[in-house]
Amino acid sequence: MANKRASLESITLLGAGLVGSLLAIYLKRKGYHVTVFDKRPDLRKTGEVGGRSINLALSRRGYRALEEVGLAGEVQKLMLPMKGRMMHDEKGNLTHQPYGKEGQVINSISRGRLNDLLVTEAEKLGVKINFGEKCIDVDLKAARVQLENSATGAVSKVTSDIVIGTDGAFSALRNVMQKEDRFNYSQYYLEHGYKEISIPPTASGDFAMDHQSLHIWPRGKFMLIALPNLDKSFTCTLFFPFSGQPSFESLHNEKELVAFFQSTFPDILAYMPDLAGEYFKNPTSSLVTIKCYPWSSHGKTLILGDASHAIVPFYGQGMNAGFEDCRILNEVIEEQDGDWPAIFEAFQKQRKPDADAIATLAFQNFIEMRDKVADPDFLLSKKIEARLHQLFSTRWIPQYSMTTFSDVPYAEALAIGQQQSAIMERVMKTPNIEVTWEQLDFEAIVNALDQRKITLKTQ
Numbered sequence: 001m002a003n004k005r006a007s008l009e010s011i012t013l014l015g016a017g018l019v020g021s022l023l024a025i026y027l028k029r030k031g032y033h034v035t036v037f038d039k040r041p042d043l044r045k046t047g048e049v050g051g052r053s054i055n056l057a058l059s060r061r062g063y064r065a066l067e068e069v070g071l072a073g074e075v076q077k078l079m080l081p082m083k084g085r086m087m088h089d090e091k092g093n094l095t096h097q098p099y100g101k102e103g104q105v106i107n108s109i110s111r112g113r114l115n116d117l118l119v120t121e122a123e124k125l126g127v128k129i130n131f132g133e134k135c136i137d138v139d140l141k142a143a144r145v146q147l148e149n150s151a152t153g154a155v156s157k158v159t160s161d162i163v164i165g166t167d168g169a170f171s172a173l174r175n176v177m178q179k180e181d182r183f184n185y186s187q188y189y190l191e192h193g194y195k196e197i198s199i200p201p202t203a204s205g206d207f208a209m210d211h212q213s214l215h216i217w218p219r220g221k222f223m224l225i226a227l228p229n230l231d232k233s234f235t236c237t238l239f240f241p242f243s244g245q246p247s248f249e250s251l252h253n254e255k256e257l258v259a260f261f262q263s264t265f266p267d268i269l270a271y272m273p274d275l276a277g278e279y280f281k282n283p284t285s286s287l288v289t290i291k292c293y294p295w296s297s298h299g300k301t302l303i304l305g306d307a308s309h310a311i312v313p314f315y316g317q318g319m320n321a322g323f324e325d326c327r328i329l330n331e332v333i334e335e336q337d338g339d340w341p342a343i344f345e346a347f348q349k350q351r352k353p354d355a356d357a358i359a360t361l362a363f364q365n366f367i368e369m370r371d372k373v374a375d376p377d378f379l380l381s382k383k384i385e386a387r388l389h390q391l392f393s394t395r396w397i398p399q400y401s402m403t404t405f406s407d408v409p410y411a412e413a414l415a416i417g418q419q420q421s422a423i424m425e426r427v428m429k430t431p432n433i434e435v436t437w438e439q440l441d442f443e444a445i446v447n448a449l450d451q452r453k454i455t456l457k458t459q
């Protein structure tokens, strides 16, 4: 809702990525004067995707924010629903595991097309977006940003009432905050990087594999995944160690690469006509977790999205968490009646525990996806949890469902999930559980969980 005071205030956003462009829409709808600066060119004109993953999994938290700003219809046109995980073993055998109950899906969506939609909508509302303008410094007390034009090298300064950094994991605003007293910061790089390789549509113009699944080739210390695209191709991502055996470092040429794929992912090779071409051309990118606090400074600046909490991509929640940041910030602006120092304080206090929790969950899911999803005991425990959820839908909600299909704060999803794991560990020790699991006392299992009231608002 627009308020009178907002119309007198100007906000500078750094970064017109996924989070920045959505936040611009929220703030403009509230009545603020919003100007955005992004260092990259306008991708609608260049047709690039920005060097990051081609597609992403959009789930409830992200979708809810998009719905709130009136974009549900447009976004739906870009979504491809994925009902579950399709695991591919070394022999090419398939196992399907639904993500949730009937109707609960995550959605593959093109990063570029979603970003274009958000930027275009922000401009339609009157937001001025300046591309090719890189922030090189910020005066935190004066809310003044210094920008460098990528074409001319010209440097300019812009002062506004508020500056918000949605400039991603390597945020320029955060860089300046880091020099402030009592600013906490940590970054942690995985030993794994990632590389994308595509699977084109078949000769008859169809998807090469089931397009309603997120495909996983779990291989213990590494994995390959694939998400469908609207043009009936898939984008595969290989999460692989940088060094060691096998690793990005250990595959030197086409012969070694093809032999490795043949023995490790045998059922995929036929679908990748340009495996070596893409593998040796596409970048190998790193994966980082960034934590910091406070997220605001001098009551005039704030960082949001990956700028304040970059996480590894294994829960498919980075963008979703950033979109949820925007929704919650919007609520807090309302609650604090536009008083920025109070807004920033309330927002960061509320959101920091959740950002830490999703970072932990994302890391745990890496182990689960690359390793555990191939384990029959793990699959059985998920089946038992699904039955518990079916029987006691509000009292036992699997952690994945809380994280992906509900708005339960991430910190709560993590805490409840930890209790559930401990209970399931005991349950899985039941003699002959593989054959007797349907005779378990499901009510006793649910009663063992410290009950809190969770209302699962499903999609």
Ligand SMILES: Cc1cc2nc3c(=O)[nH]c(=O)nc-3n(C[C@H](O)[C@H](O)[C@H](O)COP(=O)(O)OP(=O)(O)OC[C@H]3O[C@@H](n4cnc5c(N)ncnc54)[C@H](O)[C@@H]3O)c2cc1C
Pocket (backbone or CB within 6 Å): 014, 015, 016, 017, 018, 019, 020, 037, 038, 039, 040, 052, 053, 055, 056, 057, 058, 133, 134, 135, 136, 166, 167, 168, 169, 170, 171, 172, 194, 237, 304, 305, 306, 307, 313, 315, 316, 317, 318, 319, 320, 321, 322
């Ligand atoms: C391989 C991979 C897969 C992923 N999969 C998923 C998924 O399935 N689901 C999900 O929810 N999330 C996923 N994520 C996470 C998601 O990509 C990020 O959380 C999301 O992009 C964060 O958005 P953002 O706007 O905060 O940052 P970014 O998308 O990084 O955007 C930052 C913007 O700021 C601009 N910028 C940077 N520096 C400056 C500067 N100095 N001055 C001006 N502009 C600047 C950049 O050009 C960019 O446009 C994935 C990430 C990776 C790496």
